[in-house]
Amino acid sequence: MAQRVSGCPSGVRAAMTAMVASYLVLLSHLAAASSAEGLPSSPNALEKLIVTEFPGASACVLLLHTKGQSGCRGTAEKVPLMYYSDRVRQNGGAGGDVVLVVEEENLPEFLANLASNGSSLAKSVKGGLIVRGKGGKGRPSSFSPADVFPHKNFAPYTDGGYEWNPSGLGLLRTGRAWPPLYVLTEEESEAFREMAEWNRAKGYRYPQYVADLTTEMLAADQANTFECLDKSTCLPIGGYSVASSLPPPTPASASGAAAVDDECVLVLAQVGDSNVFHGLNKGAESSISGMVAAAAAYEAVARSFKDRGVAPSRRLAFALVGSEGYGLSGSRRLVHDLGNASHAIAGCRLSQVSFVVEVGPVGLAAPNKGGAREYYLHWTPGAREANQSIYSAFEEAADDSEGRAVLRTPVGTPGIPPSSLMSFSNHSNIRGLVFADFERRVKNPYLSSYMDDGENYDVSSVYIAAELVAGALVKVAFDGDDAGQRIDRELLNSTVVGLSDCLLTSKPGMQCDLVQRVADSYLTRASLYPGIVSYEAADDQNPNDKTDLVRFLWGYLATRAAGLADLSDVGGAPPCDYPSGKLKCPLAGQVCARWRSQESGSKSKNGRCVAANVQYAPAWSHHLTYTVGKDGYGKWGVNGTAGAILDEIWTESYWPPYTPTALVYMKEGFAYELGLFLAGSALTVCWFYAMGRASRHIAKELKQT
Numbered sequence: 177m178a179q180r181v182s183g184c185p186s187g188v189r190a191a192m193t194a195m196v197a198s199y200l201v202l203l204s205h206l207a208a209a210s211s212a213e214g215l216p217s218s219p220n221a222l223e224k225l226i227v228t229e230f231p232g233a234s235a236c237v238l239l240l241h242t243k244g245q246s247g248c249r250g251t252a253e254k255v256p257l258m259y260y261s262d263r264v265r266q267n268g269g270a271g272g273d274v275v276l277v278v279e280e281e282n283l284p285e286f287l288a289n290l291a292s293n294g295s296s297l298a299k300s301v302k303g304g305l306i307v308r309g310k311g312g313k314g315r316p317s318s319f320s321p322a323d324v325f326p327h328k329n330f331a332p333y334t335d336g337g338y339e340w341n342p343s344g345l346g347l348l349r350t351g352r353a354w355p356p357l358y359v360l361t362e363e364e365s366e367a368f369r370e371m372a373e374w375n376r377a378k379g380y381r382y383p384q385y386v387a388d389l390t391t392e393m394l395a396a397d398q399a400n401t402f403e404c405l406d407k408s409t410c411l412p413i414g415g416y417s418v419a420s421s422l423p424p425p426t427p428a429s430a431s432g433a434a435a436v437d438d439e440c441v442l443v444l445a446q447v448g449d450s451n452v453f454h455g456l457n458k459g460a461e462s463s464i465s466g467m468v469a470a471a472a473a474y475e476a477v478a479r480s481f482k483d484r485g486v487a488p489s490r491r492l493a494f495a496l497v498g499s500e501g502y503g504l505s506g507s508r509r510l511v512h513d514l515g516n517a518s519h520a521i522a523g524c525r526l527s528q529v530s531f532v533v534e535v536g537p538v539g540l541a542a543p544n545k546g547g548a549r550e551y552y553l554h555w556t557p558g559a560r561e562a563n564q565s566i567y568s569a570f571e572e573a574a575d576d577s578e579g580r581a582v583l584r585t586p587v588g589t590p591g592i593p594p595s596s597l598m599s600f601s602n603h604s605n606i607r608g609l610v611f612a613d614f615e616r617r618v619k620n621p622y623l624s625s626y627m628d629d630g631e632n633y634d635v636s637s638v639y640i641a642a643e644l645v646a647g648a649l650v651k652v653a654f655d656g657d658d659a660g661q662r663i664d665r666e667l668l669n670s671t672v673v674g675l676s677d678c679l680l681t682s683k684p685g686m687q688c689d690l691v692q693r694v695a696d697s698y699l700t701r702a703s704l705y706p707g708i709v710s711y712e713a714a715d716d717q718n719p720n721d722k723t724d725l726v727r728f729l730w731g732y733l734a735t736r737a738a739g740l741a742d743l744s745d746v747g748g749a750p751p752c753d754y755p756s757g758k759l760k761c762p763l764a765g766q767v768c769a770r771w772r773s774q775e776s777g778s779k780s781k782n783g784r785c786v787a788a789n790v791q792y793a794p795a796w797s798h799h800l801t802y803t804v805g806k807d808g809y810g811k812w813g814v815n816g817t818a819g820a821i822l823d824e825i826w827t828e829s830y831w832p833p834y835t836p837t838a839l840v841y842m843k844e845g846f847a848y849e850l851g852l853f854l855a856g857s858a859l860t861v862c863w864f865y866a867m868g869r870a871s872r873h874i875a876k877e878l879k880q881t
């Protein structure tokens with residue numbers, strides 16, 4: 177009895193000693209990190225001090241389509257960080273809850289593991305933070321979340337087992353969503369590795385760094401697009417295509433296009449791809465290489481038409497197609513709209529389209545032994561035989577390249593590769609070809625991943641492709657009678673190099689001259705995500721609801737249509753209010769294009785009237801309906817059922833405020849906190865004992881006195 181009264185139990189004292197020791201470790205670590213600010217005065221201050229946010233990180237968010245969920249949702253709270261590689265080494269991935277820190281080289285394996293049924297890893301993983309190497313260093317040799325046959329559901333042939341993309345992991349449509357995943361920026365990755373290393377050095381025992389990840393999504397309980405649109409917890413992924421035809425209309429004269437007959441050749445290129453982390457969507461090789469080549473060819477062809485001074489016998493309609501990463505949404509919509517006899521894209525109706533030339537991936541054509549780069553023409557069945565003149569146009573353009581390019585026809589493929597042309601070739605009997613840098617397998621090791629960025633792209637390969645396409649298109653337009661018309665190679669090269677810099681770098685990125693002269697954008701990194709469409713705009717030609725990139729493409733096509741020898745001559749064109757002020761363009765056949773004069777203060781108006789047949793075209797499914805209810809609120813719906821419609825109709829979930837977020841901080845752990853609680857209670861008890869003894873003592877003394 178006396179012993180117990182004499183002091184606190186020794187076990188508690190030992191726990192307290194251990195606790196104080198680990199506290200000291202923690203404090204000394206913190207002191208090292210924050211010596212300037214001094215030591216924190218309370219645990220709360222302490223916690224605040226070490227919480228690190230990752231504002232630059234890109235989250236995977238919840239997307240839905242007609243057949244399920246895709247992407248990420250969920251919350252992780254105070255879950256310890258662990259390297260993926262260490263987790264796999266221990267019990268093959270099983271264990272307590274963790275947020276995994278994944279080096280890029282392990283990312284394909286990690287995601288495949290996460291997606292596989294019955295994986296022991298998937299059960300305990302509450303989130304993932306992907307850390308990146310500098311300038312693309314440390315990347316895996318391939319990482320493609322796309323399917324082995326991307327867009328196979330839209331293929332105009334039955335061999336769905338063909339592997340266009342052998343490294344495809346099939347992760348874009350997972351069926352069920354994943355836990356929160358973030359890709360950190362290169363700078364954030366540096367800071368972050370230090371924390372992960374601390375946990376590793378401590379043998380993953382407390383005190384250690386833990387993460388709070390919030391990727392709560394309002395559509396989490398909805399199984400697919402039909403349900404979330406019905407519950408108004410998501411919005412359709414929208415986007416626009418941009419189209420323009422050459423030659424441009426002759427302003428004012430109603431009969432201006434008389435020399436050009438009805439026929440037109442449609443030139444297609446895709447704008448952007450999809451990706452698990454769609455904020456990082458670039459699609460450099462998969463789509464931007466072809467788009468840059470097509471856009472540069474458009475300018476060169478317009479210049480060539482102007483120089484020749486004779487109207488070509490065939491019109492060329494260019495369409496830069498948006499939202500293709502989401503179930504070929506843009507091209508499927510384009511075909512549908514073109515099919516309506518009262519709709520024309522850039523003045524061209526479906527019945528007038530005599531051929532389709534798609535500029536596909538062209539950024540990875542490597543020189544062969546002789547130094548020539550090899551490109552492939554993938555024809556729809558019978559097209560090469562039926563359209564010899566098109567074949568010869570490309571052959572002659574390759575000859576003009578003076579050995580820098582050779583053209584081949586693929587052997588051993590089941591038909592055209594995954595492309596926008598697929599949407600056309602199943603429709604009526606339009607013939608066409610896909611021009612690409614690959615034969616039987618895509619060259620791109622990073623198809624539909626954020627690693628398909630500027631590092632995965634060879635500007636020279638894009639330039640030579642642009643030269644071939646431009647040369648061939650001029651011949652096609654004049655139907656072989658091009659009178660030895662030359663392509664302005666210098667112009668072509670500077671545009672290819674310029675567009676690549678604007679769209680694939682962050683310096684200058686969208687702040688480049690090429691963009692800034694014809695569009696307003698505060699962005700540096702071009703965003704290629706099409707974005708959501710919140711309501712059905714009354715006027716789909718209004719630039720205000722378009723993304724910066726799409727507005728730029730419109731402005732680019734508009735100002736290049738006339739083929740001016742000196743682009744700055746646009747500055748001398750009649751002024752107008754861009755986009756929709758009082759001052760309109762006076763003549764039919766003109767549009768008001770944004771123009772920033774380099775001679776400052778010369779003209780107050782921000783637009784110029786240029787002759788062009790340029791237009792925006794919606795890139796979301798025509799099965800989507802928008803209705804405004806009695807309450808005045810609009811609502812999206814789908815006219816059809818999952819069984820009846822082929823469109824994938826991708827939607828993006830609404831996010832709650834302050835989502836998604838990622839923070840990481842030092843935490844002492846459950847055992848420690850329990851110890852703290854017990855020690856705290858013990859201390860209280862001890863204190864009461866002491867009080868009791870003291871007062872008894874005092875009382876005794878008092879009594880004694």
Ligand SMILES: *[C@@H]1O[C@H](CO)[C@@H](O)[C@H](O)[C@H]1NC(C)=O
Pocket residue numbers: 292293
């Ligand atoms: C995973 O399991 C679900 C049902 O539990 C099944 O529908 C699906 O086909 C499985 N996926 C794989 C890849 O085995």
Ligand SMILES: *[C@@H]1O[C@H](CO)[C@@H](O)[C@H](O)[C@H]1NC(C)=O
Pocket residue numbers: 329330331602822
């Ligand atoms: C292609 O056409 C066939 C026949 O009309 C149709 O059954 C099929 O669903 C179409 N496929 C696509 C992807 O449109």
Ligand SMILES: *[C@@H]1O[C@H](CO)[C@@H](O)[C@H](O)[C@H]1NC(C)=O
Pocket residue numbers: 516517518519
């Ligand atoms: C064709 O387009 C016109 C004009 O936009 C529209 O009124 C009509 O409903 C469309 N027809 C079909 C069959 O979609």
Ligand SMILES: *[C@@H]1O[C@H](CO)[C@@H](O)[C@H](O)[C@H]1NC(C)=O
Pocket residue numbers: 441530531562563565566607
């Ligand atoms: C391609 O061939 C088809 C079928 O013969 C023909 O209708 C079409 O006009 C041709 N297109 C061109 C551009 O020659």
Ligand SMILES: *[C@@H]1O[C@H](CO)[C@@H](O)[C@H](O)[C@H]1NC(C)=O
Pocket residue numbers: 639669670673
């Ligand atoms: C294209 O332009 C770039 C940059 O100005 C230059 O480095 C490159 O040599 C040019 N390529 C050709 C083929 O002219």
Ligand SMILES: *[C@@H]1O[C@H](CO)[C@@H](O)[C@H](O)[C@H]1NC(C)=O
Pocket residue numbers: 801815816
């Ligand atoms: C719904 O689809 C059907 C058949 O595809 C069509 O006839 C009908 O006009 C559509 N309704 C609306 C409101 O778009």
